[in-house]
Structures are given as structure tokens and as C-alpha cells.
Amino acid sequence: MTAVRIPELPFALEPSGPEGGWAYEDAVLTGSAGAKQDRFVPPGGDALEPATDAPRLLGPAPEGDFQLIARVSVGFAAAFDAGVLYLHVGEREWAKLCLELSPERPTICTVVTRGHSDDVNSAVVEGDSCWLRLSRIGSAFAFHASADGERWTFVRLFTLGTEEERAATRIGFLVQSPTGEGCAVSFDRIAFRPTVPGGLRDGS
Numbered sequence: 001m002t003a004v005r006i007p008e009l010p011f012a013l014e015p016s017g018p019e020g021g022w023a024y025e026d027a028v029l030t031g032s033a034g035a036k037q038d039r040f041v042p043p044g045g046d047a048l049e050p051a052t053d054a055p056r057l058l059g060p061a062p063e064g065d066f067q068l069i070a071r072v073s074v075g076f077a078a079a080f081d082a083g084v085l086y087l088h089v090g091e092r093e094w095a096k097l098c099l100e101l102s103p104e105r106p107t108i109c110t111v112v113t114r115g116h117s118d119d120v121n122s123a124v125v126e127g128d129s130c131w132l133r134l135s136r137i138g139s140a141f142a143f144h145a146s147a148d149g150e151r152w153t154f155v156r157l158f159t160l161g162t163e164e165e166r167a168a169t170r171i172g173f174l175v176q177s178p179t180g181e182g183c184a185v186s187f188d189r190i191a192f193r194p195t196v197p198g199g200l201r202d203g204s
Contacts, residue, residue, distance in 0.1 A: 004029070004057060008190045009068075011059035013172050020055025020175060029070075029187040031055055031175045038080070038178035039096065043116045051113070056086055058172035066136050067193040068171050071149065072099045073129035078180025079103035083187065085134045086174040087141060089161035096174060097143040097155065099130045106130070108145045110156050122155050131189070134171060137196045139163070144197065149189060151203045 003012040004024050015022055017039070020031040037054040072083040082100035096111040108122040108130065123145065131146040143155040160166070177183035198204030 006190055009059065009192050010062055013057045013059040016056040016058055017053040018055050020057065022055070022057050027188060027190075029057070029173065029190065030184065031057065031173065031187075032184045033081075033175040033177040033182055035177060035181045036179070038176045039086075039094075039174060040111065040119075040178070041092065041113055041115070041117045043118060045116065051092070052178075054174055054176040056088075056172060056174045058086065058088055058170040061136065061169040061171045062194065063167075064136075064194060065138070065196045067191075067195065067197065068134045069131065069149070069189070069191040069193070070173070070187040071129060071131045071189040073186045073188070074099055074101070074106070075184040076101040076106065076128055077183060078177060080176070080178040081180055081183035082109070082176050083185035084174035084176065085132045085143075086172055087134060087160070088170040089165050089168075093161040093165060095141065095143075095158070095160060097132050097134055097145075098176075099125060099132065099145075108132075108155060110143055112156070112158050112160070114160065120156070123153065133197075135197055136169070137200075139166065142197070142200060152197065153203075154201045157200060 082098040106125040144152040
């Protein structure tokens with residue numbers, strides 16, 4: 001598959017990992033995961049254990065601060081099906097902000113991988129869609145979620161990789177179905193802002 005151009009983003013997106021059937025039409029990006037596809041390195045596993053993989057669509061993050069925003073809608077069918085905003089700094093340095101069925105109710109979940117992955121559940125979501133936001137603030141990254149795209153709830157603040165690695169940061173989208181037979185996800189209201197949020201914890 002060739003690069004995907006989304007008018008709202010100042011960079012092209014390239015597919016990575018398994019085939020995701022990515023398509024962009026009428027301002028909606030769609031993709032799907034196959035059976036048992038995930039992106040995770042178990043925290044109790046061997047240090048040399050390879051990461052599992054899931055379809056990703058990624059592009060180079062421009063220099064400086066930014067916000068990547070999308071409303072994510074997931075066709076939940078099995079536990080841990082998810083639509084994800086994805087941050088890639090290195091092969092074992094990456095993070096996910098997920099709308100995930102975890103395991104019975106839609107939930108905002110995060111994973112930060114530094115060699116091995118952690119796994120954190122945040123708020124339960126009503127319905128199968130939610131707004132997600134990934135921001136870079138200096139050398140740190142922030143995750144937020146929102147029910148309406150207007151008022152944002154702080155989820156997580158963290159850093160990844162070295163300064164050199166962060167210069168090659170890629171950002172974009174991921175779909176997963178770790179326990180199921182596949183999952184379809186759509187991303188709309190996609191936006192990119194070359195600014196930081198007004199505040200991490202004030203709803204802006």
C-alpha cells in the first residue's frame with residue numbers, strides 16, 4: 001500500500017506491521033486488525049522477546065510541540081479490541097492511547113513500552129466512540145480523552161527515548177484485536193495543531 005494523505009495532517013502516513021486495509025474517504029480513516037493482532041511486550045516476559053504486532057499507519061512528527069486529535073469509533077467484538085493513537089520513538093520505545101473493550105466495557109487505556117510494556121486502565125466510556133488526543137510538550141508526551149472534543153480529561157504524562165530518538169518520532173493510528181477474530185475501527189474529526197494544550201488538567 002502506498003502512503004495515505006490526509007488533508008488535516010502536515011505529513012504523509014505509511015502503513016507498518018500487518019496489513020490493515022487502511023482507507024481514507026469523506027474525511028474518515030478506516031482500518032482493521034486481523035485475528036489475535038496486538039502491539040504489546042509482556043512485562044513479565046523475556047528481555048529479548050519480540051513485540052507482537054498490529055496494523056499501524058504512521059508519519060513523521062514535525063519538530064516542536066503538537067497535538068494529534070481524532071474521534072475513534074470501534075466495532076467491538078471481543079475483549080481488548082481497540083482503536084488507538086500511536087506514538088513510536090524506537091523499536092522498544094512506543095506508546096498507545098486506546099479506546100478498548102477492557103474486557104467487557106469500553107475504556108480509555110494506555111500502554112507505554114520501555115523495553116517491556118505496562119498497561120493502565122483509565123475511565124470507562126459510554127458507547128463505542130470517544131475523542132483521543134496525543135500531544136508533545138517539550139520532551140514529554142501527554143494523553144487526553146474527551147466525550148465531545150471540547151472538554152478534555154487528562155490521562156497520562158510521560159517521556160520516551162533519548163533526545164536523538166525523539167527527533168525521529170512517528171505518530172499515527174493503530175488497530176488491534178488481541179483475543180478476537182478481528183476488529184474494524186474508524187477515525188474521523190482528525191486534526192493536527194502545532195501547539196500545546198492550554199493546560200494539562202484544566203479541561204482545555
